[in-house]
Amino acid sequence: MGHSIGVREITEAPAASLEPREATALRFDASRRVTLRFALSFSDEVEIEALRYARRCMIRDERTRGLEWDEPSIEDPTFVGAEIRWFALVSQAAWCRTKIDELIARANRAAGEMAP
Secondary structure, X not given: OOOOOEEEEOOOOOOOOOOHHHHHHHHHXXXXXXXXXXXXXXXXXXXXXXXXXXXXXXXHHHHHHOOOOOOOOOOOOEEXXXXXXXXXXXXXXXXXXXXXXXXXXXXXXXXXXXXX
């Protein structure tokens, strides 16, 4: 049986009601924080456990090698039901997305190995 834990970003764009001057300021302010949201799709307990396992492995890897300057930690996001919420600096958003992709890839490999 193949496992396919999926993820889809559902981060909401900034409100369109902002004045153009404010919207420009938000775009270039690297110290501004944003909440990135990702919807997870999984089918059973094996896949949930695989996600937990993959995250623990990534945390252990980060602690072993250390984090680079301004690198967000996979410890930071909050898992709520079938959603991941990551409150991070705007300058870290691309890095966060990359780490979520890696988490899902690792979780899918782990789910395949956990299957009977």
